[in-house]
Amino acid sequence: MWVYVKQLEVPIEITRPNPALAKVIMTQFGGPDGEFTAAWRYLTQSFAMPTGRGKAILTDIGTEELAHMEMVGTLVQKLIQDASPRDLERAGLGGHYAQHGYNMFLEDANGVPWTSTYFQSFDDPVTCLHEDMAAEQKARTTYEDLLDLSDDGRVSRVLAFLRQREVTHFQRFGETLDYVQERYARRRTVF
Amino acid sequence: MDEMKAKGLSPDELTLRMQQLRFAALETNLYLDTHPDDRQALEDYNRVVRELMALHQEWVRRHGPLMNHGEDPSAYPWQWTRTPFPWPLWGGPDP
Numbered sequence: 619m620w621v622y623v624k625q626l627e628v629p630i631e632i633t634r635p636n637p638a639l640a641k642v643i644m645t646q647f648g649g650p651d652g653e654f655t656a657a658w659r660y661l662t663q664s665f666a667m668p669t670g671r672g673k674a675i676l677t678d679i680g681t682e683e684l685a686h687m688e689m690v691g692t693l694v695q696k697l698i699q700d701a702s703p704r705d706l707e708r709a710g711l712g713g714h715y716a717q718h719g720y721n722m723f724l725e726d727a728n729g730v731p732w733t734s735t736y737f738q739s740f741d742d743p744v745t746c747l748h749e750d751m752a753a754e755q756k757a758r759t760t761y762e763d764l765l766d767l768s769d770d771g772r773v774s775r776v777l778a779f780l781r782q783r784e785v786t787h788f789q790r791f792g793e794t795l796d797y798v799q800e801r802y803a804r805r806r807t808v809f
Numbered sequence: 810m811d812e813m814k815a816k817g818l819s820p821d822e823l824t825l826r827m828q829q830l831r832f833a834a835l836e837t838n839l840y841l842d843t844h845p846d847d848r849q850a851l852e853d854y855n856r857v858v859r860e861l862m863a864l865h866q867e868w869v870r871r872h873g874p875l876m877n878h879g880e881d882p883s884a885y886p887w888q889w890t891r892t893p894f895p896w897p898l899w900g901g902p903d904p
Contacts, residue, residue, distance in 0.1 A: 622877045625828060626895045627835075674842045682835060692896040699897045720899070786839065793843035 632696035637709035640697035648724030657683035659737035811863030
């Protein structure tokens, strides 16, 4: 089971609204390479993942991704809370406001709703861990694109932290892949 | 020692120190998942956990439960709905 800790993983202090920045950051909430996709990819794959190490890393990183979803949601909320509906519309969030008001929705930066086809789940740990490593790189690149678009240092600090976590996760998944390839791979040779 | 240090922290310092320690614990936890035989990392993990537990107790003593579902006790009236969530409260705090 899970329990909730009423604290963010890192502090988020936003002082001025920026709905245009909120719109692009939305993809890390409910987009293809966002935190929701990451969390449920790992937590779903963990059921048939062999070895305690594999199950532990998927559960632990999946849990951290849920905390990142909370951070991305908090970022978006703080960037839109003092903006008027017209401000949202001017920033390209008119459709979002019409359908969801100021609340969050699992969608990407263009409003495309989330789908479980964003990730796969097999009982082959080598296949899953390769997907997981690629997923971390896709998320890292997305955060770098968001950093290019951010003109708010307080937002960039949070995005840079989240980018760095993708690098760490990639490393841990790589180590898990090495371990699994040596001991448990269904096919010994995977190029 | 950790308990004494916790009592001397301001509310903001206490929260920030807990975030730092929880992150250190999380990061060391992930490392230990793939390096379970690393004694130094395990010592680091346990040291961080001890300090975090002391600060956690102090936070709960001051503000009420930080975690739900039986992890922390509450004073009367039920405090979980009153301690702030980390994101904006659209309706303002409960009376």
